[in-house]
Structures are given as structure tokens and as C-alpha cells.
Amino acid sequence: MQNKDNHKELQEDQAIANALLGKENLHSWKEVNMQVPHNYFNAFEANTLHKIQNVKPSVRIFTIGTWKKLAFAASIFAIVVSTYLLLPSNTIQKSNATAMSMQQIPNEEIAAYINENDWVAEVDWHTELNKEEATMIIMEPGIQNDSN
Amino acid sequence: MLSDQALIIQFKQSSDKEGAFTQLLKRHQQKVYYQIKRMVNEHADADDIAQQVWMKVWNKLDGFKMESEFSTWVFRIAYNETVNFIQKEKKLGQHYTSNESADYENAAHSQDGPASSQIEIALEQAIQQLPEKQRFVFMLRYFEELNYAKIASITGTSVGGAKANFHQAIKKMEEILKHN
Numbered sequence: 189m190q191n192k193d194n195h196k197e198l199q200e201d202q203a204i205a206n207a208l209l210g211k212e213n214l215h216s217w218k219e220v221n222m223q224v225p226h227n228y229f230n231a232f233e234a235n236t237l238h239k240i241q242n243v244k245p246s247v248r249i250f251t252i253g254t255w256k257k258l259a260f261a262a263s264i265f266a267i268v269v270s271t272y273l274l275l276p277s278n279t280i281q282k283s284n285a286t287a288m289s290m291q292q293i294p295n296e297e298i299a300a301y302i303n304e305n306d307w308v309a310e311v312d313w314h315t316e317l318n319k320e321e322a323t324m325i326i327m328e329p330g331i332q333n334d335s336n
Numbered sequence: 337m338l339s340d341q342a343l344i345i346q347f348k349q350s351s352d353k354e355g356a357f358t359q360l361l362k363r364h365q366q367k368v369y370y371q372i373k374r375m376v377n378e379h380a381d382a383d384d385i386a387q388q389v390w391m392k393v394w395n396k397l398d399g400f401k402m403e404s405e406f407s408t409w410v411f412r413i414a415y416n417e418t419v420n421f422i423q424k425e426k427k428l429g430q431h432y433t434s435n436e437s438a439d440y441e442n443a444a445h446s447q448d449g450p451a452s453s454q455i456e457i458a459l460e461q462a463i464q465q466l467p468e469k470q471r472f473v474f475m476l477r478y479f480e481e482l483n484y485a486k487i488a489s490i491t492g493t494s495v496g497g498a499k500a501n502f503h504q505a506i507k508k509m510e511e512i513l514k515h516n
Contacts (some may be wrong), residue, residue: 208509214459
């Protein structure tokens, strides 16, 4: 029923347009606008598919509202400030803890540690000295050769 | 032959999206192209817009909820793309210049096309003077023979608004023709 009404209404509308604008004029105009290059629609299909295959997936840019921007900026500010305030106090606490533990070690233990490792340092020292002397002995004749 | 709905479901579910999309494109591309061509006149412009329309269909079809017919949805995309194009061209001052009627005259007098009379050229000018919405509604109603509910959905207006647009378009064209 509704389809019939629609069809009747369409015919009436077309009749009005034909009467006022001329049926032949309208159809000639339509024909002129129907002209397309040869094989256009087949090429269109291929071109569109080609374009689709070659288009990279689009990058989504998220835009945020003003209040969201403010909230985002505030949270970043809070992170920076809290990091600045908390980090030095942590470091101080750690260094105090180290100092306390050093004080708790008895002096005898420290002295024994130094004594035990003293000969190692001496050996290293002597080795280094010997190395330097040997280098100097090797270099001296070379210098003489150059001067000659 | 599969219905539009079945093809859309196939597109959403299967890995062979191109197969389903090609079927939909083949089925609707001519109507979409001709509607755009009647709006912009130039084949190259119509071709560009039509390609943009189908690219959008490809990108958005996964989100299409099938609350309207597929053809209505495609025509709606075509309407938006065409109106955007015309408005951009207007801003650049390239659209609706005197060249347009000359272009039409050339096309009308080409060897392959039918001969054009003065009244047809005047009709073309009258059509081009209509606001975009009225023109789009007139084309959909007179040439595509769509019902007003569908036209209203495509152009984002009420059924009454679509009817008013159609009749205003005819009246306006008649007046322009009378003055010519």
C-alpha cells in the first residue's frame, strides 16, 4: 500500500517537473551527463582496489578537550614536583644509613682489614715502579739513536 | 546472488574482504558516480569524489550497523563528499564560473553525445544555480526515483524537508528558465 502511494507520489512529482521544465530537456540533460570514457567503470573498480591496497593504515590523532589537557598537564606537574621533593630525601636517608653502619664497625676490624690488604698494595706499587724503570732503560738508547 | 547485507557480513567476517567489497562496488558504483557527476559536471572531479567515497566505504564498512540500507549509506557518504568538494571549490572561486556552461556546451556538442538546444543549456545553468541540497534532492527524486524517506536519510533532513527541497528546486529552475 505504502509502495503504491510512493509510486503515485513519484509520478506526480515527475509530472510537475516535466510540465515546468520540459521532459525532453531533462532527459537530454541526463543523457549528456551519462557520458563516460570507454571502459571507465571496469577501470574504476581496478583503480579503487589498487588505491585501497596501497594506502597505509591511517595514523589516529587523538584530540583531547581543554579540561583533559589541564588534567594531563597537572598530573605531569605533580609527577615532576613529587620526584623533585622525594628523591633528595631518599638519597640522604641512604647515605645516613651507610654512615651509621660504618660507625658500627669496630676499629679493630677496620685496622685488621687495612693490615691484611697492605702487602697487596705494596706489591702493586713495586710492580708499577719496576715497570716504569724498565721503560726508561729501554727508551734511553732510543733517544741516543735519534740524536745521532 | 548475495544480498547487500550478506556481502557486508562477509566483509566483516571473512579474510577475503576484497571479494565482498568488489561485489558491492560493482553493484552500486554507477548510480553513485552518476549522482556525483550530475552535481559537479566534470568527469575528472566526479571520478575523484567517487574514489574518495569508495575508500571511505572500505574504511568504515566494519562499523556499518546496517540500520539503513547499504545504498542509502553510500549515497549519504557521496552527498557529504560532494557537498564538501563544492564548498571547497567555492572558497577557491573555481566553481560555478562562466566556464561551466561552456564546458556543458562542449560536452553537449561532442560527436558522441546528443545535440543540445539553448533551452538545455539554460536548464544546465538553472540546475547549477540551485543550492547543493536542493540540487541533490532533485537528482535523487527525479532521476534515481528514490522515495522521500530515503532522500531524507541521505541528506540528513526530514521527509517534509526533502519534499520542500524538491518542489523549491523545480520552482527555482522554472523561474530561472523564464528569465532566460
